[in-house]
Amino acid sequence: MAATGRHRSAKLKSLAKSRSARLADVARAAGVSLATASRALAASALVHSATSTRVQEAARLLGYVPHGAARALASRRTRTIGAVIPTLDNPIFAGSIQTLQSRLARDGYTLLLGSHEYDLAVEIKVVAALIERGVDAMVLVGLDHDPHLFALLVKAGIPYELTWAVDASGFHHCVGFSNREAAMRVAQHLLGLGHRRIAMVSGYTAQNDRARERVAGVREAMQSRGLGIPDDWVVECPFSIRDARVALQRLLETGARPTAVVCGNDILAAGVLLEAASCEIAVPAALSVTGFDDIDLAAEIVPALTTVHLPVVDIGRLAAERLLARLAGKRVARVERVPVELIARASTAPPAAAARRQRHNAKIALGGAM
Amino acid sequence: MAATGRHRSAKLKSLAKSRSARLADVARAAGVSLATASRALAASALVHSATSTRVQEAARLLGYVPHGAARALASRRTRTIGAVIPTLDNPIFAGSIQTLQSRLARDGYTLLLGSHEYDLAVEIKVVAALIERGVDAMVLVGLDHDPHLFALLVKAGIPYELTWAVDASGFHHCVGFSNREAAMRVAQHLLGLGHRRIAMVSGYTAQNDRARERVAGVREAMQSRGLGIPDDWVVECPFSIRDARVALQRLLETGARPTAVVCGNDILAAGVLLEAASCEIAVPAALSVTGFDDIDLAAEIVPALTTVHLPVVDIGRLAAERLLARLAGKRVARVERVPVELIARASTAPPAAAARRQRHNAKIALGGAM
């Protein structure tokens, strides 16, 4: 119906009721210049409070909504932050993105989301797309990335935070923890219980530093006791309950049976627990099982899962706050470590042999001392 | 180091090696005008293929990245789509967002994500923020929204799709299914098994049409058999395993015990199953339990959960494709229904009394007929 911009008559324009108001309309209504209107709405201190309220009022009356693209073009920032994660199909990433998004929204920032399903070739394309969208900053997961990815970010002058891991070199800004040390603690817990025959069910380690470091951590803890893990006792599979069940089957087919299975995350551990149950392998009596992440299910499943608690919410919040601080020109420590904690629950116990030995020793002790 | 825009000398500018290339640079390098360069990169048919390749090459050499904001300002579209969901802390939303995002990315669109944690007052603010960001279209969940929300979208001329439900009035574009009918099917399954005493554990229904319709569906199915549900047999709680456990406890405290519990989703059902196990209530012998959604866990938990399978991936994909089609000027059916399916697994069985009766009848039948 109404003319839509090709006709430039001021009178027509004021009649085209559907055209949404822009800053010029607000300025005219408030009887000030464009510049003053802009400053008033930006809550700049340089404007007289009377004019400021007049402008605010005019904006409210006209239902003025700033035009993001125009603002971005002029100010050279979009108030938009990109996050690229492996997948949303994992409660820890979903939870941390959730927090990231709410925290950013509080400061007027919006989250642009991308995911790559554990394919780093996809990841760099997603990153490029977000850069083109003009994100002011970016959140990534882990240390493994396409070699050109950081060059892209640096060239575009985009600050970024790596999450869920810490960069040993201290070169990248990051907020996370040492996956290796956390995994070592899991292994030490099992070693302390008397386990010597430990197997693993892990996610694919090829393009995933977190998974790789968790395997390395278990290996390292065992090596320091002169122990090792046979290659066919480290089974890699996708992060799903079903795949983990198959993985346990493969593990059990290797002949010799482990007394404990360390899993790369709680999803895998849930699969191992369920498969053990359906094979009538008692957990923890005949097999100890550990997870990683401490998702909700871990505490509720039977038997409750021994796992490593990760501060999912803190990671999202800290990533947001560190980026907001940096965008505001503040300095932050390059590396921010968050605490992780081993939660010992019912899925781990001394191995059967050790349990017998312990009972035996206890009897002797009782008989001797008392 | 280098001058950063305050100095406008062309010579200085060409020396400031870090300034990223813009279209003018590409055009100059290729020896064409701005317009031709623009068209060549837009893969317009109007350009000679030789010039086109020349421009592409120049762009590649210069590492040219289009400026999203400038492009958006000139073209009046951002190639960005907003999605606002209740929470990512639910595998069905996470999964469907995942698909939505990948499908959009395939067509060069990026996803702007917001969530509101089941608070519609928050939702409308998030929507307003996305509109200001200039999203070309929007995806929402369900039918319950702030009354002003649609006005906002219409005024901004933004197409949208409602998901996970169908609008009975046929007014809104939507892709989903009837939550009421799906819930009726669950109830009919239980009624068919012989259950008459059915209770419910539901999410909060106040601002959530999906939850409300599921409760209504069960009530409707029972009423058509002259049955009902006492008010204290419909317990509402947050969507978490822990809260569902508490809900079942409250249900059992009401004195009379139901023979079946219909849960608003699989998370709640998992909580009910786990709590029943820890109370030594045999499922399904002493209590039947149903879920809704068919998340991964449903098929794996013991006993495997009878639930309604929802096509999570299809909903995300269809929402994306319908929106892309509409943005391309094509027409799509206002309402797109996706099929849902009752999956009967091990968590449901005839109630104990009915089971006794059935065995009894079977004996008589055997004795009489053979």
Added chain:
DNA sequence: TTGTACGCGTTATCAA
């Protein structure tokens, strides 16, 4: 098929 020139709606600079 290509080029010219204007407009997109803001912010920021500079002068008043």
Added chain:
DNA sequence: TTGATAACGCGTACAA
């Protein structure tokens, strides 16, 4: 404290 005006980088109607 305010105003005039020049960017910001690109798309596209129109002319050539």
